[in-house]
Amino acid sequence: MKRLLPIVSVLLLILFPSVGFAEETKESQGITENEKRAGFTVQAVLPENQVNDRVSFYHLLMQPEQAQTVQVKIFNTSEKKQTYRVEVINAATNRNGLITYDERDKKPDASMKLPITKVAKPKNKEVSVDAYSEGKAEVIIQTPAEAFQGILLGGIRISLKSDDSEEESQGMSVKNTYGYAIGLVLTEQDHAPVYGETDLKLTKVQPEVDYGSKVLEASIQNPYPEAMEDLVAEGKIVRKGQKKALAKNKLESVKIAPNSIFPFQIDWGMLEVSAGEYTFIGTVKGKTKSWSFKQDFTITRQLAKKMNEQTAFRIFIPSWWTTSFYAVGTITAIVTAWLIIRLVKRKKGREIREKE
Template identity: 35%
Template sequence: MFKKTTIRLAGLIFLASPILFPLVSYAADTSGEVGYNIQAVIPENQGDKTKSFFDLRMTPGQKQTVSIMINNTSNQDSKYQININQAYTSDQGFIDYSESKKAQENNYPYKINTIAKTDSKVDVAKNSSREVPITLTMPDEKYDGQILSAIQVVKDSEETKSGISNNYGYLLGLKLTESDTEVHRQLKLKKVEPAESFGKTSIAAVLENPTMDAYGHLKYEATVKNSATNKVVRTVSYDKDMQMAPNSRYRFAIDWEKKRLEAGDYSLHLKVSDAKNNVWVFDRKFTISNKQAKEVNAATIDAATEDSLPTWVFIVIGILLAVILLGIIWLILAKRKKDKEKM
């Protein structure tokens, strides 16, 4: 018996020029199934009071308590887990808040878990609401840009007889700013390396946004050449309005189209552009060692081959089916011959 937890997030990422805003969805179509919803108690220092998420204008060293409401619309007393997760760039290349461990991989100048404090678990009686305070303590230093995060509320649920537990969660955005000063955007290419991405062979270009600004409408164009032959071995282009969270890293994966990685020297030409007409161009040489190629191939192509049946099994099955078919034909012909002899 195993426990599988599925977290369904009813939160949305709302993209507004020129920066990214997180937005909670109240998801009326799922409230009956989920049995609860959440909402922000909007304070006076809300940047745009028409927004349903926290968009707070703060000052250095400021202390403030804001609140969210958890509305339990079910007929059962319920427990809820609360986390405040900083924005990060997902493996798919979009701003996300749902996994706290992914956020911990980034080097934020101001971490949300040192700024925002709240209870990690709360109880809410059936058919009632509870206001949950969140204490904010801003850094003493003034900053330009934004601190992006989200309040994640997940309802505890009992495990079913099948061992499956379905948890339903909401994400409510928490954005903290101190000024409207525009941040000069930068992008860095930290390294290029062979990698397993989404179960496939690939080359990963590790990019870093070192600024406190969220980037939107990102487009990627990449070309990989074999340095020995100067031949292009892979070209990719992504134009899917991709994003990058402030102070985050993104492993831009160049899919190798299910082909084996070959050891050798290569070069990468990468062009990245954003909605503000910024363009970053990188040229980087890199090497795939024999060890790296074997490890990635073993984890992807070779693993997939091992999971499938060997070719000889299909050959044996084919031979057996042919023998059975011939046997049936022989029996039919023998019966017909015997019937004719009786006539």
């Protein structure tokens, strides 16, 4: 069972410039409704080595063996002193085709040689700020001696610390708290693009139950240190050797984090899964390239039974209903045949009488 995440972001601040990053502060723009609920807001303090100062996330040009500390302002807009958790989390790609910074326990993809969590770490894991005051969180960046290619991508998460910290650390708490994530992009080449379309690979397909739904998950890998955007992903499940789609899915405006797996899912729907040989057929289209995938997979009787039993929503057809359906169908056919025969006999009788 997947671990319950204790933090739910109501204002997830995405990496890219189309979305602002806590640009409104109490002093400048007034407090928004979401900020009132959260009780705080944050703002990135962009350093001199910021590649693009027109955006509100960190995009830093680094050098090998460079040490640097970046700051995040925290504005406590509540009437009491609050404590905030400070984390650096690797960028990941979720099943909806979005780049996220909340999968703190997810193991980095095998293609990721240097996770950003190895390079950037919070100076203090917790920061307290007095009521109606401004504080700061600091993140220490230390690049290795060996140069890295492309970009490293992650997020600096600032979240309100729960009162029940012990349960939260054990993954037992389901209490919602508020948090912000500010994108952190590191590069050592001033020409390295944030986005690219080098290649995608299908690493595996796996039938499983995810959050109570029977799905086929196709793991589509971006093995390069560049993000992808504006992709269209389509896929379908067919019986092996056939063309008719048993289930299909399409996602638009897909983004994929660098060196990550995009878990593209196809929902089987409400009907039960049967054992047999199947094929996944999928495509991903970008601005300049497209990729086609095809892979066979097998669902054993044991796996089919397990998937059907673990599904939260199923259609049950009682045996009596099936028996009644066939009985009613048989009776209907007999009555229909009898009416047709009777009609034919009457017509013939009428024709004989007319001749006479």
